[in-house]
Amino acid sequence: MKLRYQILWGFALAFAQGVVSRFLGDNEFIPNAILIITIVGTFSTEEHMKWIVIGWTATILRDIGSSLYPGMMSVSLLLAVGMSIFLTKWLSNENIFGVIINIVLGMTVYYSTYWAISALAGSAYTYLFAAKFWALQIPLSIVFGLIVYHFITKSIKEKRRKERFRKYL
């Protein structure tokens, strides 16, 4: 996918997350769609840069619009993506348990980084208090992440299956 289309997808994702979250109301259970799509896409495919561009474009727009300090979400996302790329060396990306572990660890890295930056900037919220919020998001985030994984890897799985079959022959 060309860079300009990746950026356009990022815009669309930022817009969609904002609108859908307003329709659903402010609920602690609603997953962070941009984060989940980015880390699942990075983990399940070899096109890491494509997912980084899409996720970062969406995040930077949300960051500028709604963060206390613009840049917080983006730094947190980059570290979460780094974790996903690191996990590809240790976990299978064809196994849903690998995807689930990636989602949980990715969310932990993202929100921990966000909390750390806000704490350095003077926020007095404790880590445990902040952790309660993202812990509530985990169940729906896993469900959403698995749905995203299914769609992203549909064509990739078929391609891998044919490659293995060819190698086997």
Add this chain to the structure above:
Amino acid sequence: MISGLLTVIVLTLVLLISSVATGGRGNFITEGVNTVVKTVTSPFYKAGNKTSSFFSGLGSYDKLSKENEKLKKENQKLREELKAHNLLEEKLKDLTELSKALNYIDNDGDQKHVSGDIISMDSTSWMHVFSIDIGKKDGVKEGSTVIANGGLVGKVKEVGPNWAKVSSILDQNNNVSFRLASDSEQLGILDQVENGKLSGFLINNQATAAIGDKLITSGMGIYPGGIDVGTVTKIQVDKSRQLRIMVVKPSVNFDALRRVTVII
């Protein structure tokens, strides 16, 4: 890929460092981006707010109906109190004439209000920073006080042509100077935020507040006087500071906030 990744990392760090260095204020680039994004997305966010309010209203019919009955009784009580205060109007007129004669400028009477919808919130749910769809063109300025349903919400941190970013009183850096509604002589400061609740102390350490006491802004800090802040829910002793600390539940329900009013 490495060069692309490095570009992304450098841009992000530059943005973060510059925003922290300026205390969360953006620059002309972020203001421009915000203006374009808010203009395009604002109608959809408002539609989302209305839909969400409609469905949450349906689900809480019973609660709303009980609240309606309670408000009717309060309204009746206030009407009776108003009758008793009518006699004081004459005295107030005399005082106003006297203040004009002495050239005293009363700033409270010049306050105007403009309302706006919340169009985005930060993604964490605990920071309570959000954007609204009114800005400079509506008269909103940096530092303007934001209220909702008569309760204090926070202040405007950054403002653009058609948007404003609001930092709520749940932000650690927003101290609130208050007085007790039951004893206006007693002043205090809410200077801590602990897990979603405010805490502070009375300036006169010998004075005490009771659980259930209401707090209003004193007018001596950055917020105008007389705005509901919250209710005291707990009193504990802080031995390290030798103070009686009050834990205060804000009068505004930040979790259900959809629309706010800015005092301009």
